[in-house]
Amino acid sequence: xxxxxxxxxxxxxxxxxxxxxxxxxxxxxxxxxxxxxxxxxxxxxxxxxxxxxxxxxxxxxxxxxxxxxxxxxxxxxxxxxxxxxxxxxxxxxxxxxxxxxxxxxxxxxxxxxxxxxxxxxxxxxxxxxxxxxxxxxxxxxxxxxxxxxxxxxxxxxxxxxxxxxxxxxxxxxxxxxxxxxxxxxxx
Amino acid sequence: xxxxxxxxxxxxxxxxxxxxxxxxxxxxxxxxxxxxxxxxxxxxxxxxxxxxxxxxxxxxxxxxxxxxxxxxxxxxxxxxxxxxxxxxxxxxxxxxxxxxxxxxxxxxxxxxxxxxxxxxxxxxxxxxxxxxxxxxxxxxxxxxxxxxxxxxxxxxxxxxxxxxxxxxxxxxxxxxxxxxxxxxxxxxxxxxxxxxxxxxxxxxxxxxxxxxxxxxxxxxxxxxxxxxxxxxxxxxxxxxxxxxxxxxxxxxxxxxxxxxxxxxxxxxxxxxxxxxxxxxxxxxxxxxxxxxxxxxxxxxxxxxxxxxxxxxxxxxxxxxxxxxxxxxxxxxxxxxxxxxxxxxxxxxxxxxxxxxxxxxxxxxxxxxxxxxxxx
Numbered sequence: 001x002x003x004x005x006x007x008x009x010x011x012x013x014x015x016x017x018x019x020x021x022x023x024x025x026x027x028x029x030x031x032x033x034x035x036x037x038x039x040x041x042x043x044x045x046x047x048x049x050x051x052x053x054x055x056x057x058x059x060x061x062x063x064x065x066x067x068x069x070x071x072x073x074x075x076x077x078x079x080x081x082x083x084x085x086x087x088x089x090x091x092x093x094x095x096x097x098x099x100x101x102x103x104x105x106x107x108x109x110x111x112x113x114x115x116x117x118x119x120x121x122x123x124x125x126x127x128x129x130x131x132x133x134x135x136x137x138x139x140x141x142x143x144x145x146x147x148x149x150x151x152x153x154x155x156x157x158x159x160x161x162x163x164x165x166x167x168x169x170x171x172x173x174x175x176x177x178x179x180x181x182x183x184x185x186x187x
Numbered sequence: 188x189x190x191x192x193x194x195x196x197x198x199x200x201x202x203x204x205x206x207x208x209x210x211x212x213x214x215x216x217x218x219x220x221x222x223x224x225x226x227x228x229x230x231x232x233x234x235x236x237x238x239x240x241x242x243x244x245x246x247x248x249x250x251x252x253x254x255x256x257x258x259x260x261x262x263x264x265x266x267x268x269x270x271x272x273x274x275x276x277x278x279x280x281x282x283x284x285x286x287x288x289x290x291x292x293x294x295x296x297x298x299x300x301x302x303x304x305x306x307x308x309x310x311x312x313x314x315x316x317x318x319x320x321x322x323x324x325x326x327x328x329x330x331x332x333x334x335x336x337x338x339x340x341x342x343x344x345x346x347x348x349x350x351x352x353x354x355x356x357x358x359x360x361x362x363x364x365x366x367x368x369x370x371x372x373x374x375x376x377x378x379x380x381x382x383x384x385x386x387x388x389x390x391x392x393x394x395x396x397x398x399x400x401x402x403x404x405x406x407x408x409x410x411x412x413x414x415x416x417x418x419x420x421x422x423x424x425x426x427x428x429x430x431x432x433x434x435x436x437x438x439x440x441x442x443x444x445x446x447x448x449x450x451x452x453x454x455x456x457x458x459x460x461x462x463x464x465x466x467x468x469x470x471x472x473x474x475x476x477x478x479x480x481x482x483x484x485x486x487x488x489x490x491x492x493x494x495x496x497x498x499x500x501x502x503x504x505x506x507x508x509x510x511x512x513x514x515x516x517x518x519x520x521x522x523x524x525x526x527x528x529x530x531x532x533x534x535x536x537x538x539x540x541x542x543x544x545x546x547x548x549x550x551x552x553x554x555x556x557x558x559x560x561x562x
Contacts (some may be wrong), residue, residue, distance in 0.1 A: 016262060017265040041552070047218070051217075051235060051237070052214070055237065
C-alpha cells in the first residue's frame with residue numbers, strides 16, 4: 001500500500017550513499033510539514049534515513065516494505081524558532097488516558113502516514129489540512145482532545161475548533177513524540 | 188592529494204604486521220558500536236557519511252596527518268564519496284574496496300607449522316568475523332576443518348599447493364557462520380564429515396564423524412584423530428592432528444570458552460561442557476597446541492597473526508578452565524550471556540541444508556561479530 005505523501009522520490013536501484021544524497025536534495029524542495037516518500041531498494045537506507053532525519057531535525061515517520069522495495073516516509077521539519085502555543089485549554093499527555101475514560105474524542109490531526117505508523121487506540125484521524133472540509137465529522141456535543149506530534153499543529157486546530165463553535169476543546173501536549181503507551185498501526 | 192583503493196588483504200596485513208592506521212568509519216553509530224575493523228595499533232573516528240554531506244572541513248582537525256587514513260563504510264559507496272571529499276580538502280585518503288562486507292569475508296591463510304614428512308598446517312584467519320579454519324596438506328592431499336563459505340579461497344589455496352582436497356570436517360553444526368564444507372565437497376569430490384548428533388536434521392548426505400574416526404592425509408602418517416567433546420553442541424568434536432595439534436572447534440578458545448545455548452539447550456549441555464573442559468581435555472597432553480575455531484578479540488592473535496597456544500598454558504590462564512565450583516560454572520555459562528550471533532537460527536538452518544539463501548542474503552546473515560564464547 002501507499003500512504004499519502006506530498007512528494008515522491010524514486011531511489012530504487014541506487015546504492016548507498018545515493019538514496020540519502022537524493023533525499024537531502026529533495027527535502028530542500030518541500031515546505032515545512034510536507035511529507036516525502038522515498039522508494040529505495042538499498043537495505044541500509046532504512047537505518048541511515050532514520051539516523052540522518054534525526055541528525056538534521058526532520059521527522060522520520062516509518063518504512064513499509066513491498067517485496068524488495070522499501071517506502072520511507074519523512075516529514076520536513078525546520079529548526080526555526082519555537083512557536084509559542086496560543087491555545088490555553090491544555091491536557092498533559094500523561095493525563096490523557098484517564099481523561100479519555102470519561103468520554104470524549106481523541107482527534108489526531110497528523111498526516112495519514114504519521115497516523116498509520118502509530119496512533120492511540122480509538123483516535124480519530126483528520127489531518128490538519130483536511131479540517132475545513134471534514135469538520136462536520138466531529139461531534140459538537142463531546143469533549144475533543146486534539147493531538148499531533150509535538151503540540152504545534154494541535155494548538156492551531158484547537159483554536160480553529162473553539163472559534164467554530166466547539167464548546168469543549170483541549171490541546172494535548174506535548175504530543176505523540178512523547179507517547180509511551182501502546183500504539184495501533186494501520187498499515 | 189591521492190585517493191587510494193585498499194583491499195581487505197592490505198588492511199589484514201596492517202593488522203598482522205602490527206602497523207598504525209587511522210580509520211574513519213562512516214557507517215551509522217549503531218553499526219560501528221556493533222563491530223568494526225580491529226587492529227592492535229588502529230585509531231578510529233566514527234562520523235556517519237550523511238553528517239558529512241555538506242563537507243568534511245569540520246572533521247579535518249580530528250584526523251591526524253602522520254598515519255595512513257582509511258575511510259570505511261558498509262559496502263564501499265559512501266567511503267568513496269567521503270574519501271574523495273577528503274582528497275579535495277588536501278588529504279591523502281584511502282577507501283576499503285567492498286567495505287565491511289569484503290572485510291567480513293576476507294580470509295588470510297597463515298602457516299602454523301610444518302608437520303611430519305613434509306606436511307604443512309595452515310590456519311585461515313577470518314579477521315573480520317573471528318572465524319578460524321584449517322587445512323592440513325601432505326603429499327598432494329589436503330583436509331579442511333571448519334571451512335567458511337568463501338570456498339574459492341580454500342580450493343585455490345589447495346590448488347596452489349598442488350594438493351587434492353580429500354576430507355572436509357566440521358567440528359560441529361555452526362550457528363555463527365555458514366559452512367563451506369558441503370559446497371567444497373560437491374566441487375572437489377572430497378568426503379564431508381559431520382558429527383551425527385549435530386546432524387539429525389540435515390537434509391543431505393554426509394559421512395559420520397565419530398569417536399575414533401581417523402584419516403591419513405597423503406600417504407604419510409599425518410593422523411587426524413577425532414575426540415568427542417560435547418558442550419557447545421551435543422555433537423561437538425575435537426581433532427588431534429599429527430599428535431601435536433588440538434583443534435578444539437567452539438569448545439575451547441584462547442581467552443574464553445564455548446557457550447552452550449546456541450542450539451537452545453544451555454541447561455542440558457552445561458554438564459557436557461564441564462565434562463569436556465575439566466575431564467576429557469585434562470587427560471590430554473599439556474604439550475598439545477590448541478587451535479580453536481574462533482577468536483573474540485584481537486589480543487588473541489600471536490605475533491605472526493595465528494591464533495594458538497599450548498593446552499597447558501590455557502589450563503593455567505584461561506578463566507573458563509579455572510572455575511572450581513560447578514554451580515559458579517553453570518551460572519557463568521548460562522546467565523547473562525552476550526547477545527547471540529546475528530541470524531544464528533537461520534544460519535543453523537542453512538548449515539542443515541534446509542534453506543538456501545542467495546549470496547547477498549548470506550552476507551547479510553553473517554554481518555557482525557561471531558559471539559560464540561563466554562568469558
